Amino acid sequence: MKRGLVSSGVSSLDKLLGDGYPDRSTILVVGPPGIGKEALGYWFTQSGLLQGDFCLYVTRLPVREVLQDERAFGIEGQRVPFWLAGDGGQVKLDVGDLAHLSFNIKEILRQNAGRRVRVVIDALSSLLMLNPPETIYKFLAQLFADVKQYDAVLLATLEEGMHKPEVLAAMQQLFDGSLELRLYEEGLRVVPLLRIRKMRGVPPQPGYFNFAFSRGGMEVSAYV
């Protein structure tokens, strides 16, 4: 692993990104529900736990549901992240209380200062639906400053089909990197494709990539 890069947990995606996500960066994964965005968060967390990084998983779901979903992707990790979850985590997440969420994340990052930290957030869509976009932009600006201050990498997922296109575009602008997972029609077939919209430090990649999940992980390959 090159210095200054953090493995995504998916070796074929790491190769595309030049060895992983940039350090102290914020990555957004956009796609429709069910396409597998969360799996990128699971692999990212698992990879961090194996390397001894501190991993914070922020989810509105109960922990048991996330673990069920992880098992469906073949992840049976013995090590678990620190949960800021709707139910069953070390800290309870209330998606209606943005100030509390911001404070909690900052505190957790501060307590783990000096360690490499990975943060995964799958509650961004809910936050956007319950708060005005401007409030979320301010929340994210503060969060991104904390991420950079505490040597962290943040990966957030955002649902396509629940927000206005201009909000999606604004969100993609805010993050250092943006991955899109989408379904495309190819004749009578539906194919899931990945696209790297942007990534700090990586030259623009206009192409599309096939991706598939198996019990062992995720495979990303050039789409031809």
Add this chain to the structure above:
Amino acid sequence: MSDGLGLFLAVTLGDIVPAAIGVYAAYWAFSIRRALSGRIYRRHALWLGAVCVIIQVGLPLASLPSSSFVATLGINLLVLALLVFVFAFVDSIVPVARRSDPRLRGILHWEKVRFVLWGDLALAGIYLVYNAINPTFGSAGWGAVIGFPLFMLPFIVGAPVILIGAIRSKDYVLRASLEWFGGRLAVLLLSGALLSFIELIILGISAYNASFSYPALVFVPGNILGAYCLYRSARSLAPTSRLPVTHH
């Protein structure tokens, strides 16, 4: 036009064309299922595909008159499959709708209620098999009384659950899919009511005698429209785009 030709046209347009559209809708639902990886979304797509087939192909077959034990048993099993598939579809919508509610609210204790309703459908299965063995069971006595509530209970409970889920959901893709599916159900109910009205009030004949004659033509536009609704529901399962030609 002879009666034979008229009936042929009615059957062809009223059943075969919608059946083909239903199978095509199912094909899209299964294609989208293959492309998805989230377990609850795959389950939703799977059951929508199954429902497209059972409504557009199974339902016309289940309406055929039967006289032998084997034919009655086959039709009753088809009715059971229809009930199971539709309820499995309803059951698959709830977790999807819940996840698209930003507050992640449970819907009318569905996680517990669903087991009771599956139990009810198991009893409905026993009822249908027994009714094939003993055809008088469903038409007289307590067998006639419990039949309708037994079959309809899962849907009487399931309908408001879906409605609440759709209202709370902020996923406009899921809502569009549910709206098209609701359109199919509305068409089914309306054309059934219209056919009954023509048969019973205007012509004064029973539904059984009229099921293969000209009044049945009232089903033709409704059935085609209904199949189209299912097709749109399947296509709305997930947003899809066409690849730009210059993607390389």
